[in-house]
Amino acid sequence: MTEDTIKEHPTTYDAIVIGTGISGGWAAKELCENGLKTLVLDRGRMVKHIEDYPTMHTDPWDLKHRGKVNPDEVKGQTKERRSGFINxxxxxxxxxxxxxxxxxxxxxxxxxxxxxxxRSIMWGRQSYRLSDMDFEANKKDGHGVDWPIRYNDIAPWYDKVETFIGVSGQNLGLSHLPDxxxxxxxxxxxxxKDLQESLKGKFDDNRLLMIGRVANKTGNAMHEGRSNCQFRSRCVRGCPFGGYFSSNSSTLPAAxxxxxxxxxxxxxxxxIVYDEKTGLASGVKIIDAETHEKIFFKASIIFNCASAIGSTSILLQSKSKRFPNGMGNDSGELGHNLMDHHYGVGASAEIEGFEDSYYKGKRPNGFYIPRFRNLGDAKTETKEFxxxxxxxxxxxxxNWKKSVAELSFGKDLKDEILKPGTWTIGMTGFGECLPYHENKVSLNYDILDKWGxxxxxxxAEFKENELKMQQDMMNQAVAMLKAxxxxxxxxxxxxPIPxxxxxxxxxxxxxxSPKTSVLNKHNQIHAVPNVYVTDGACMTSSACQNPSLTYMALTARAANHAAAEFKKNKTS
Structure with missing residues (x-):
């Protein structure tokens, strides 16, 4: 299909939101609640809360091979299955x-x-704030560029997001992990609790253990259309109770x-189409995934929330005379500084005792040990990284016991397999990745997808700093369990694989500065102020905390800024 066969939709919207995940859902909610007529686009199929969660009540005995996947039956997800998340x-x-x-x-x-x-349906739900230590890190050690915001700029938006999505957890008064x-x-x-107690006084860097802060609803606060977490630990399937936050159960219904x-x-x-006359974006071109029809939708404001890599791909494809290398790419940084946390390193152990103790339900959350390295004092400083x-x-x-099939039939089998086994404990580190310019994503016009x-x-790769950090992550995990x-x-x-x-x-x-970055302090493209990018693409550094809470807070902040600017321009 050629460019001249693009169909222009007759409606002009106040705003268009690209993507319906963690960030897109929040952009839709805030823009719509501010009165803006908003078109929300998603490249995939429709998923309705509750009715479109096919495995929400599935038990192991309902599936072939009790859910274990035969490699010969895997089609199309060979790369995705390397991670171990997919079953x-x-x-x-x-x-x-x-x-x-x-x-x-x-x-x-x-x-x-x-x-x-x-991915708001499948996310891990761990929800931690970044601190001023994180927002100041690039400036202090010279890696990457300085964030244009600090903690106080985003703190009220963290408040708003946490209150709406429902985050359970403990406040500990830590400056590097704000309450x-x-x-x-x-x-x-x-x-x-035993490990929590054992950490006290055994390490001079004041490391501690707490329950994770997780976007699974607890307590008495009311959240429309949602009930409290039912401790089923089936979150990745879609929760029919709305026990955890997702766009489908929360922000999209609000919008x-x-x-x-x-x-x-x-x-x-x-x-995203650039208008040379106005210096602004005029709308978004889409391909209908089913019909392959091309349509141009017009709007005054664009929120690009298609995921870190997805949003950047759209900007790289958004070329014009003004932006021959992609919209907003005056700095040449678009597509660069790709980051991910490195993890999969840690330790595990067996615990003797507590044979008379068990627990109720399947808690969809673990413990968290906040950062205790390089916090700005001599006790936590390390020279290695x-x-x-x-x-x-x-x-x-x-709750299982290894057995040989030929010997497993007998009068004691039922009693044996119902006995709980020994206690085991484990931990995995999540480490910060530096913003390396050479870690990048780029367009390949030689290999096209089925939509052309x-x-x-x-x-991208992890480098010396991350690899040295990995070694310490394992060593300290071992040290804590041994202690x-x-x-x-x-x-x-x-x-580690990015x-x-x-x-x-x-x-x-x-x-x-537009000379070193793509977005300003309000998540606007420097040279195209009616285009906002608020998902992971906007991050200036990665910190080591799970980032989704920060995406949501930045999105809420940017959407309210956009709505205020829109109303101001309308009345002027």
Whole structure:
């Protein structure tokens, strides 16, 4: 189909939001609640809350091979399955590589959710604030560019987001992990409490353990259309109770209640159109995923929330006389500074004792050990690397026993398999990645997808600082478990692959200057102020905390800024 066969839609919207995930859902909610007529686009199929969660009540015995996947039966998700996240309960949420190819030179796991709600359905829900230590890090150590905001700029928006989505957890008064608007914390089990106690006084850097802060609803606060977490730990399938936050259960219904949202699924946004006369974007071009029809939608404001890599891909494709290398790419930084947390390194152990103790339900959350390296004092400083890491982990009792089939039939079998096993405990580190210019994503016009759009080349790797940090992450995990007196302590470390943590960030970073960054302090493209980018693409550094809470807070802040500017321009 040629450019001259693009159909122009007759409606001019106040705003268009590209993407319906963590960020897009929040942009839709805030813009619609501010009275803006908003078109919300998603490249994937429609997913309606509750009715479109096919495995929400599925038990192991309902599936072939009890959910275990036969490698011969895997089609199209060969790359995606490397991460270990995809199984028979959740595979339908993850994009099929054969239909949505990408190219990797050094190894990159790009896990995508191409449906309404995006990865907000499958996310890990860990919700931590960034601190001034994180916002100031680039400026202090000279890596990357300085963030154009500080903690006080975003703190009120963290408050708003946490209150709406429902984050449970503990406040501990840590300057490097700011307190939040939290509901009742979930409870640590006895083995986790034992490790919590054992850390006290055994390390001079004041490391501590707490229950994770997680966007699973607890307490008495009312959230329309949602009930409290039911402790089923089936979150990745879609929660029919709305026990955790997702766009489908929360922000999109809020936007729909205003009457201002028009949601269009199966709409692949591929270009934001630049108007040379006004110096602004005039709208968005899409391809209908099913009919391959091309349509141009007009709007006064564009929110690009298609995921870090997805949003940057759209900007790179949005070429014009003014922007021959992609919209907003005056700095040459568009597509660069790709980051992800490195993880998959830590330790595990067996715990003797507590044989008379168990726990109720399947808590969808673990413990968290906040960062204790390089906090700005002598006790926490290390010469081996800069920045730091935190840990997530948990303890449980195994409820199975290895047995030989030929010997497993007998009168004692039923009693044996029902006995809980020994306690085991483990933790995994999540480390900060520096914003390296050479870690990048770019367009490949030689390999096109089935809609005729360029695929993406991923070129990223973890470097010396991250690898040295990984070694310390394992060593300290082992040290903590040994200090607690646990048995069979085993450290683990492997080659980290970017993307596998599913925390991809950067590629359209915020900054003070259009010479070194793509976005300003309000998430606007420096040279095209009616285009906002508020997903992971905007991140200037990665910190070590799970980033989704920050995406939501930045989006809420930017959407309210956009709405205020829109109303001001309308009355002037």
């Amino acid at each position: 028979s309960y959740s595979g339908h949420w993850f994009a099929n590589y054969e239909d949505h190819p990408y190219n990797e030179s050094k190894g990159f796991d790009w896990l995508r959710g191409y449906h309404v709600g995006g 939040g608007k939290l509901s009742d914390p979930m409870e640590l089990n006895c083995a986790e 729909e209640r205003t009457g201002n949202m028009h949601l269009r699924a199966n709409s692949i946004a591929y270009e 800069i920045r730091g890491y935190g840990y997530q982990g948990g303890a449980s009792r195994s 759009l360029p695929t993406l080349d991923m070129d 607690a007196g646990y048995k069979n302590v085993k450290g683990r470390i492997g080659k 993307g596998s943590c599913i925390h991809e960030m950067g590629t359209a970073r915020m900054g003070h």
